[in-house]
Amino acid sequence: MALDLAISTLLSPVVLFFVLGLAAALARSEMAIPEAFAKGIAIYLMMAIGLKGGVEMSKSGLGPDVLAVMAAGVALSFVLPIIAYVVLKATTRLNSTDAAAAAAHYGSISIVTFVAATQAVDLAGFESSGYLVAVAALMETPAIITALIIAGRGASKSASGAARPKGELFREVALNASVVVLVGALIIGWIAGPEKAAPLNPFFVAPLQGVLCLFLLDMGLAAGRGLRNGWRLMQPATVGFGIYMPLISAGAAALVCLALPISVGNAALLITLAASASYIAVPAAMRLALPKARPAIYLTLSLGVTFPFNLTFGIPLYIALAQWVAG
Amino acid sequence: MALDLAISTLLSPVVLFFVLGLAAALARSEMAIPEAFAKGIAIYLMMAIGLKGGVEMSKSGLGPDVLAVMAAGVALSFVLPIIAYVVLKATTRLNSTDAAAAAAHYGSISIVTFVAATQAVDLAGFESSGYLVAVAALMETPAIITALIIAGRGASKSASGAARPKGELFREVALNASVVVLVGALIIGWIAGPEKAAPLNPFFVAPLQGVLCLFLLDMGLAAGRGLRNGWRLMQPATVGFGIYMPLISAGAAALVCLALPISVGNAALLITLAASASYIAVPAAMRLALPKARPAIYLTLSLGVTFPFNLTFGIPLYIALAQWVAG
Amino acid sequence: MALDLAISTLLSPVVLFFVLGLAAALARSEMAIPEAFAKGIAIYLMMAIGLKGGVEMSKSGLGPDVLAVMAAGVALSFVLPIIAYVVLKATTRLNSTDAAAAAAHYGSISIVTFVAATQAVDLAGFESSGYLVAVAALMETPAIITALIIAGRGASKSASGAARPKGELFREVALNASVVVLVGALIIGWIAGPEKAAPLNPFFVAPLQGVLCLFLLDMGLAAGRGLRNGWRLMQPATVGFGIYMPLISAGAAALVCLALPISVGNAALLITLAASASYIAVPAAMRLALPKARPAIYLTLSLGVTFPFNLTFGIPLYIALAQWVAG
Amino acid sequence: MHEKRRLELIIERMALNRASHILEEAGVTGYTVLSAFAGFGGGSRWRRDGDLSHSQDMVVLIAICAQDKIDRALKDLHQLLDEQIGVLSVSAVEVLRPDRF
Amino acid sequence: MHEKRRLELIIERMALNRASHILEEAGVTGYTVLSAFAGFGGGSRWRRDGDLSHSQDMVVLIAICAQDKIDRALKDLHQLLDEQIGVLSVSAVEVLRPDRF
Amino acid sequence: MHEKRRLELIIERMALNRASHILEEAGVTGYTVLSAFAGFGGGSRWRRDGDLSHSQDMVVLIAICAQDKIDRALKDLHQLLDEQIGVLSVSAVEVLRPDRF
Numbered sequence A, B, C: 001m002a003l004d005l006a007i008s009t010l011l012s013p014v015v016l017f018f019v020l021g022l023a024a025a026l027a028r029s030e031m032a033i034p035e036a037f038a039k040g041i042a043i044y045l046m047m048a049i050g051l052k053g054g055v056e057m058s059k060s061g062l063g064p065d066v067l068a069v070m071a072a073g074v075a076l077s078f079v080l081p082i083i084a085y086v087v088l089k090a091t092t093r094l095n096s097t098d099a100a101a102a103a104a105h106y107g108s109i110s111i112v113t114f115v116a117a118t119q120a121v122d123l124a125g126f127e128s129s130g131y132l133v134a135v136a137a138l139m140e141t142p143a144i145i146t147a148l149i150i151a152g153r154g155a156s157k158s159a160s161g162a163a164r165p166k167g168e169l170f171r172e173v174a175l176n177a178s179v180v181v182l183v184g185a186l187i188i189g190w191i192a193g194p195e196k197a198a199p200l201n202p203f204f205v206a207p208l209q210g211v212l213c214l215f216l217l218d219m220g221l222a223a224g225r226g227l228r229n230g231w232r233l234m235q236p237a238t239v240g241f242g243i244y245m246p247l248i249s250a251g252a253a254a255l256v257c258l259a260l261p262i263s264v265g266n267a268a269l270l271i272t273l274a275a276s277a278s279y280i281a282v283p284a285a286m287r288l289a290l291p292k293a294r295p296a297i298y299l300t301l302s303l304g305v306t307f308p309f310n311l312t313f314g315i316p317l318y319i320a321l322a323q324w325v326a327g
Numbered sequence D, E, F: 001m002h003e004k005r006r007l008e009l010i011i012e013r014m015a016l017n018r019a020s021h022i023l024e025e026a027g028v029t030g031y032t033v034l035s036a037f038a039g040f041g042g043g044s045r046w047r048r049d050g051d052l053s054h055s056q057d058m059v060v061l062i063a064i065c066a067q068d069k070i071d072r073a074l075k076d077l078h079q080l081l082d083e084q085i086g087v088l089s090v091s092a093v094e095v096l097r098p099d100r101f
């Protein structure tokens, strides 16, 4: 069944559009989706996902079980970068700053991977809850803090930051567009509830799958261009990290699930969140906070290696894992 | 019932997205909706609203009653800036140019406020007609002419305009995108009629409410940034104007409605148009024609004060007022 | 019936939005659809059309008949520029480069004209096949190669190209966004099939007609601005070419149809493709490959003359012609 | 290479048409305009994104031209900048084909 | 016309806030920022479109100002450019109203 | 600070790749490209918005570099500008780290 799901995922239009973008970029096509349009679509996606989660939350509410899963998500986001950093330092020749920056990406999350997992969970016949969107939002930033602490230890004496007010840095990172829109839309969906949100469905629910195709085309283009620029910097060990790190994260999240009162569907999503890596919010935060880290490394890893791995092989695996540890 | 409506409006997703944008901007989040995307959405909204009005007009046609309401709208747009100017000069310390520029905004209209009112009228169980969209379009520009005449009187001897051909100024103001698209789509909807326009509904009708959420998020961001920059220039008397001026305009329009053969729903919309203030077409026209007027004042007033007031408290009030004077 | 169809087309919202854009541009309105938004919409259209064709192809498959029509399309795209060039040199005073560049446009195709024809064919009660989208994609570029060969003959000794690597030129032309997205989406639709593509319909099928309105508004604006700049360069003979060249191409395609096992609907589309002229991919390729050719001439011809002619009078004619030669 | 002038006019978007007129009438043969996306002036920062009216932002006009054309435009540009927001600066540049400007 | 300086700072987008602070604190009265869409450096080309994180592109900040303000900002700008990607250049320009800068 | 050159190439979008090649081959270590949104030349105005083919607009390429690299590129740039639409200008600038360029 996991294999069925994997093949079915591999041939889904969403994945195929990613492949199309990837192929076009690798063939050095000049095609591009304009930044302003892509940014608009990203905001749309955040709104749609946040609203959906919020509306579902308005039906079920916030019990102690929910809070426990949220806390687990935050904890994973804080802790995973430490594991990632240790692994990277042990297995690759990346310097401390590059390793810390890459580690931050793996503690944070990918919202597209999350959406794909939600649909796969659904297809596999399990149910998931809206509050996982809140968990996703909560997991976006803690990893960045961990990475900054790690980098601060490693590169202790670099005088960097002289002219950079810490408060402003924190605000820029914490109030980035992804988090603001995702959390905002979640709260709005929660307040509005299913009835008042219903008129929004023709815009935010029905077309979502199609919009994802457009966005994944853009992601494929970005991944392809990233690979073209970044492959020279990638040792095999670094590429390998992009594949086994999600598995390590998934394992850690699965262990956590054993201790949580969580359904199979929700466990699959929490595991996927842990296993996914950021390619929007964290890269931007790294340019702000760790400018010496090389984007060619962390972007190639998270967007060029881990994202496609998760989208195709990872998600079916995480669902299987969830069946094992939860329910 | 007006209270019910007010609470229901306050918690509608559209209003909440405005609040989200406002909050994000006030918290100095860097999030922004790209200009090109926002402009595209604005054009979409004009097309959708124009088409809807035109299709409805194709069913009912243009009787003398309709022409009377149109004439009343134009007259209000010409006259309201005079009232606004007199009030501003009497109650605030704004100079003549700033007062004239602000006055222009209150004679013109806000199309989003209009749409929100259309939906509230509908919810309240009244019917409104498509030709009110034409009235909205007709009310966009006359106020600008009045304001220019007022400013010309006040600042008589400023040699401004030496290099500025008057004809071009007029063309730029009269053929601005809002008016062109709104009127054009109205005529197209009118010609096409319900049957030929039906295939457009999945794009222009069903998703409208969702697109409005996106647009109001942007409006909230703009309002919040405007408030942050503009509040230092705002006396309490000026802020007060942003709240009581719509009431004055609504009162004037209500008086006019007494003399018109107009239904409750249509009266509510005409009153709302009178009470609403422009924040797209008129600010642009003011930079062209009255560059000495300070945007920080008129934009903060119309977008930061009057728009949210109308959206939440104003519209229910205007519907109540309409029930009183019409039907 | 052809007349009925013509009138019905003339008053369809899509055509009327083109007229609106045209009128606004001719009246020198400053309104514009931002480039990033328009580009995004163009990519959306390519995806939607490609997917639709691919899904239809997944139902019928690729027989020898289909391959024959594809070969015929490619052949037409190669040959039509030669006819166009000879006609232009015989009837106008355009120099060889301008004539070759304009000829390239007429060998290539207009995807919007194609979509309009698909709908008209449908309305007229005929059926068309998805593989015609593949034919459209195949006809985009061969014309460019013919034109470059012609221009190379005419202007033999111009040392141009010294610094321009031929391989890169070819890649830029062959992998332009239109072709990549159209072909990619076609293959994706083909692989996915109707069932897996169904969730995309609320985004790619239902709103298509409405999005076309937005795009045709932009096309009208572009055509109007082009006419305003270009009319001074246009002799009557050149304008005439913009109207009779599509008829010549249609005639040539109709002759080819006589020899093909092709249905009336498909014949109408093949004839329309032959008769249509490019205004996106080919103009860009001409700036790359024939920079001495004047865009004011070829753009005015293809977008300002031939496109509106085809949209209104051409398509009904091509359907009539198809009934005559096929079925 | 030949010595010419590079005029750079940073001006609010809604005044671009007026500036264009002035330069065209002074005989400037060409200019190119870029759209700024952020800035600082009068003590406060602005950003183009989020300006609903699309009229509060600045554009940057670049014209390579001969000094005499600048001299001819200067009075009108001065008046323009008295009325609308903007900054004018002129610098020396070298060009390939002096007769073009 | 009067002689002033034109500072042009080509810098990565995410460092713009830091640069703004430095210039504002040095007393620069205004600047304007443009968004680059492509470039080349360190042996490879970049394009803004297709950068999902919208953080890898460069912006161009232009400030017309007096030399003393540049002098005051120079040390901090130097440090900024040690840490973040960017290029600083300064040239001579002539302006109309020297007291503005 | 150290004296270098600022090359500004205003060129049609579709010729940017050719210009890039020329500069890279001449040893220019970096350049940044901005997209113009309007302009005037040959007696008529253009606007980027509304150009359906996205190929008729101009871009502005800025390269800070040493004079010898410009000298090396000049012949090819001259030929490029014979064939494609564009304007080249070069001016003097001061930079912080001269060895970079």
Ligand SMILES: Nc1ncnc2c1ncn2[C@@H]1O[C@H](COP(=O)(O)O)[C@@H](O)[C@H]1O
Binding pocket: D029, D030, D031, D032, D033, D062, D063, D064, D065, D101, F010, F038, F039, F040, F041, F042, F046, F058, F085, F086, F087
């Ligand atoms: N002197 C100039 N200064 C700045 N930009 C120019 C100049 N001349 C031409 N351009 C730009 O190059 C484009 C083509 O000009 P032309 O080659 O004169 O048709 C114009 O539309 C401008 O964008």
Ligand SMILES: Nc1ncnc2c1ncn2[C@@H]1O[C@H](COP(=O)(O)O)[C@@H](O)[C@H]1O
Binding pocket: D010, D038, D039, D040, D041, D042, D046, D058, D085, D086, D087, E029, E030, E031, E032, E033, E062, E063, E064, E065, E101
């Ligand atoms: N010295 C300057 N250098 C570059 N741009 C400036 C300068 N002064 C003002 N500006 C631009 O002009 C706008 C208005 O400035 P101001 O007239 O000072 O309010 C600013 O927001 C900047 O975009």
Ligand SMILES: Nc1ncnc2c1ncn2[C@@H]1O[C@H](COP(=O)(O)O)[C@@H](O)[C@H]1O
Binding pocket: E010, E038, E039, E040, E041, E042, E046, E058, E085, E086, E087, F029, F030, F031, F032, F033, F062, F063, F064, F065, F101
């Ligand atoms: N000499 C230069 N002139 C103009 N822009 C440059 C120059 N060097 C670098 N840049 C810009 O700065 C970016 C980073 O360059 P680098 O620091 O060399 O990797 C490049 O991609 C360019 O956009």
Ligand code: NA
Binding pocket: A080, A105, A106, A107, A108, A109, A110, A249, A273, A274, A275, A276, A277, A278
């Ligand atoms: Na993760």
Ligand code: NA
Binding pocket: B080, B105, B106, B107, B108, B109, B110, B249, B273, B274, B275, B276, B277, B278
């Ligand atoms: Na009003």
Ligand code: NA
Binding pocket: C080, C105, C106, C107, C108, C109, C110, C249, C273, C274, C275, C276, C277, C278
């Ligand atoms: Na053709």
